[in-house]
Amino acid sequence: MANNNPLAETTFVQSGDTRRSAKISRETISAIAVAVLCVVLLLGARFVSPSLGSWSQVETVLILGSFLVVLSFGQGLVILSGGLDLSLPAMITLGGILATNWIGSSDPGAWYLLPIVLLVCAGVGFLTALGIVILRVPPFIMSLAMSIIVSSALLGYTKGTPRGAAPEMAIALMKGSVFGLPAPILFTIGFVILGWLIQSRSIFGRYLYAIGTNVEAARIAGVPVFTAQVLPYVLSATCAGLVGIMLVGYSNGATLRMGDDYLLPSIAAVVIGGSSILGGRGTFLGTVGGALLLTTLGTIISAIGLEFGLRTIIEGAIVLTALLLLREELFQKLGSLWK
Amino acid sequence: MKLNTVKSIALALALGSTALAGIQPAAAQDKEKFKIYLSLSYSGNAWQSEAANIVKALAATPPYNETVELIEVISGTDPQAQISAYESMIDEGADGIVSFPISSTALNRTIRRGCEEGVLFFMYDATVTENCAYNVSYLTAGFGENTAQALVNELDGKGKIFLSRGVPGNSVDKRHTDGAMHIFNQYPGIEVVSEYYSYWDDRTTQQETAKALAAHPDVDGIWAQAGEYGAVQALLDAGDRLVPMTGENSAGFRLALANPDMQEKGLSGVSAGSPPAQSGYAFKLMMEILTGKRELEPMNIEYPLPWVPAASVQVCEGDVYENGCNVFPADRVPSSFVSEVLNPVLLPEVNVESALNGTPVAGATIQPLPAEVVEAANEPGINCSRCEASETLYELTKIEPTVQP
Structure with a gap:
């Protein structure tokens, strides 16, 4: 899918239309701004506690943030295509519980079951997408309904107590190290590159921008609308299943509520990263920045010795400020001042 | 639309x-x-x-x-x-x-x-x-104060500690923490460097403890409510050093308390709750x-109040607690099993x-x-509404202080 791009890009630039390149650069600026904010926060954290701002804190942020990065890639695709996926917590739990139940720690040879777990998640995501695209159920209702169905089925399946332990593959992914670097960090870097290629450099990615902006216009322009609407949900569910497996490797077991804390952060990371909640705009690199910003903020905030309530107020205020500062109107104004 | x-x-x-x-x-x-x-x-x-x-x-x-x-x-x-x-x-x-x-x-x-x-x-x-x-x-049996005293004893009355709490605003979390702070406040050498809510959940505890460890890698002890096994894992993730800690009754925590490798890395404490x-x-x-x-x-x-110090943990061979055993092995129950x-x-x-x-x-x-x-003692807001707290509130029942404030 990704191979045809350079060609597509050249033709586009040759047409003399510079609007798209201007837009891309604006989105790049917002991605860079989020990344800069992360670094500033990390360095500023030394004032909160002298141990912060060290490499070990960066490691903590990257490992804790890896879940959100993977998750918000899927959420970002769905939002880009003009939808919203509220089934992520249930899909995380599904991935985690299937990984511990089907594989467990007993049989290291059963690694081939991991892709099957992801396939099951993808299948559920496909059902969600069918409801949205064919039955025309609004995305949030359909994904919410699927979320309730899946989590209730898991409650019944596990009888309330998920059994089994983390598969060795999952533990190696989250706890191992390659060339002295923690494996989850390398994995996240690889995932980010792949995600960026899919969203910004593949035809499929372009289709998503097109249908997210205007479905009818995209249809007339010859975009395969059905595929482009279904695939984001499938990928989103697969990513959530993968996060479930990663969480199982990280905390060595599954619980029925393991995904609950991730729904709103997954949406927030996408929006902070400069994407439009209405679809059609945004980059994955911005989303990665948003995810890391939220995680960095979390680690620093928890080090401040204030009441819990005050800490969450500060956290909310910083997120809000970041969002306002990163609005594109601001960049436009700055840009016009520059000229 | x-x-x-x-x-x-x-x-x-x-x-x-x-x-x-x-x-x-x-x-x-x-x-x-x-x-x-x-x-x-x-x-x-x-x-x-x-x-x-x-x-x-x-x-x-x-x-x-x-x-x-x-x-x-x-x-x-x-x-x-x-x-x-x-x-x-x-x-x-x-x-x-x-x-x-x-x-x-x-x-x-x-x-x-x-x-x-x-x-x-x-x-x-x-x-x-x-x-x-x-x-x-x-609840009236004094989980907070007894475990806090156990931790103080392990730390010889001084050191930096984390409090891994439950759900914010919950009366049970408040009762436990009030009891614990009643003890910690008597020891000026004990410094609470980080206090976080872990929602009585292993995974949240692990992530919150990891965050706290980034700011305070030199922590000396952890006082935890349920979810304590996550704190053990966060310590292991951050390095090879464990610290004395108290927590509730998860199989993972009890097995860790009894594990000689973990003890060698510095783990000691008590399982209650x-x-x-x-x-x-x-x-x-x-x-x-x-x-x-x-x-x-x-x-x-x-x-x-269940009270199992590290030295008393015994792994069961059968299906029930007999001959003084009090935890099932890891191949029998998940680590979150209470x-x-x-x-x-x-x-x-x-x-x-x-x-x-x-x-x-x-x-x-x-x-x-x-x-x-x-019969349980009266505790206003816990088990009675218009009543006086009993005079023995926060009195230690399971452990004696071995260090004086």
């Missing part, structure tokens, strides 16, 4: 809909049987489902398998849902309700109405302040009253499979409870 309006509605829905819908059973009226309801909060964590499974197993053990009709209702985390669940149970002619109450005060009016209609209310673990209900709970076995004790007490074997006015009953779900004295009828699946033990019959029940 106004998609942004739709999306804000979606967010509101997502926020408000974590609770699972309750199940309304339409069981046929059977005059021969006692109609007993089991009213739960969310049943998606190990603690809640073990507590429910024990009651189900007991209700399926002879003679109760013939005489009891047990109906389970899950109300999520919303007190309003539990109020309406109680209302329908009362209207359907319940003989008794065994329940984990979601709020200590919000249910009072409904409970009062039920009492007037002759329904017995037995609350386990969490409590209500309505005095016509029976509270069966370890909330026992799911309270539900079974509450159910058996209620059935003894209903069947006329016991006379007991509504009161607050104290369940003893070990204090069995009690050889109070609940000899059930075993580990009952706790995991709600199944009765073949050949077992219901055994009578010890005649004596322990």
Whole structure:
């Protein structure tokens, strides 16, 4: 899918239309701004506690943030295509519980079951997408309904107590190290590159921008609308299943509520990263920045010795400020001042 | 289409809909049987489902398998849902309700109405302040102060510690932390460098502890409520150094306490805290009253605080706690399994499979409870509303201070 791009890009630039390149650069600026904010926060954290701002804190942020990065890639695709996926917590739990139940720690040879777990998640995501695209159920209702169905089925399946332990593959992914670097960090870097290629450099990615902006216009322009609407949900569910497996490797077991804390952060990371909640705009690199910003903020905030309530107020205020500062109107104004 | 309006509605829905819908059973009226309801909060964590499974197993053990009709209702985390669940149970002619109450005060009016209609209310673990209900709970047994003193003893009265707490604003979390701070405040050498909410969950505890460790890698000890095994894992993730810590009853934590490798890395401490076995004790007490074997006015009953220091952890070989063993091995139960779900004295009828699946033990019959029940001390807001706290509040019961403030 990704191979045809350079060609597509050249033709586009040759047409003399510079609007798209201007837009891309604006989105790049917002991605860079989020990344800069992360670094500033990390360095500023030394004032909160002298141990912060060290490499070990960066490691903590990257490992804790890896879940959100993977998750918000899927959420970002769905939002880009003009939808919203509220089934992520249930899909995380599904991935985690299937990984511990089907594989467990007993049989290291059963690694081939991991892709099957992801396939099951993808299948559920496909059902969600069918409801949205064919039955025309609004995305949030359909994904919410699927979320309730899946989590209730898991409650019944596990009888309330998920059994089994983390598969060795999952533990190696989250706890191992390659060339002295923690494996989850390398994995996240690889995932980010792949995600960026899919969203910004593949035809499929372009289709998503097109249908997210205007479905009818995209249809007339010859975009395969059905595929482009279904695939984001499938990928989103697969990513959530993968996060479930990663969480199982990280905390060595599954619980029925393991995904609950991730729904709103997954949406927030996408929006902070400069994407439009209405679809059609945004980059994955911005989303990665948003995810890391939220995680960095979390680690620093928890080090401040204030009441819990005050800490969450500060956290909310910083997120809000970041969002306002990163609005594109601001960049436009700055840009016009520059000229 | 106004998609942004739709999306804000979606967010509101997502926020408000974590609770699972309750199940309304339409069981046929059977005059021969006692109609007993089991009213739960969310049943998606190990603690809640073990507590429910024990009651189900007991209700399926002879003679109760013939005489009891047990109906389970899950109300999520919303007190309003539990109020309406109680209302329908009362209207359907319940003989008794065994329940984990979601709020200590919000249910009072409904409970009062039920009492007037002759329904017995037995609350386990969490409590209500309505005095016509029976509270069966370890809360007054002093988890916070006793574990805090144990940690202070391990640390020789000085050092930097983390507090891994429960759910913000929850009365149980507040009672535990107040008790612990009562002790820590007496020792100027003890410095609480980080305090975070872990929602009684392993994974949240692990992530929150990892964050706290980034700011304070030199921590000397951890005082934790449930979820404590996550703190052990966060320490292992950050390096090869463990510290003395206290926590609740997860199999993972108990096995770690007894593991020589972990001890060598610096782990020591005590496993105490909330026992799911309270539900079974509450159910058996209620059935003894209903069947006329016991006379007991509504009161607050104290369940003893489990107390297992590292040196006393013993791994079981069979299905029950016998010969002093108190934890099941890792290939038997998940690490989040709450070990204090069995009690050889109070609940000899059930075993580990009952706790995991709600199944009765073949050949077992219901055994009578010890005649004596322990009355719990008054604690305002916990088990009574207009009352004075007892003078022995925060008095140590399980451990003596080995260092003076």
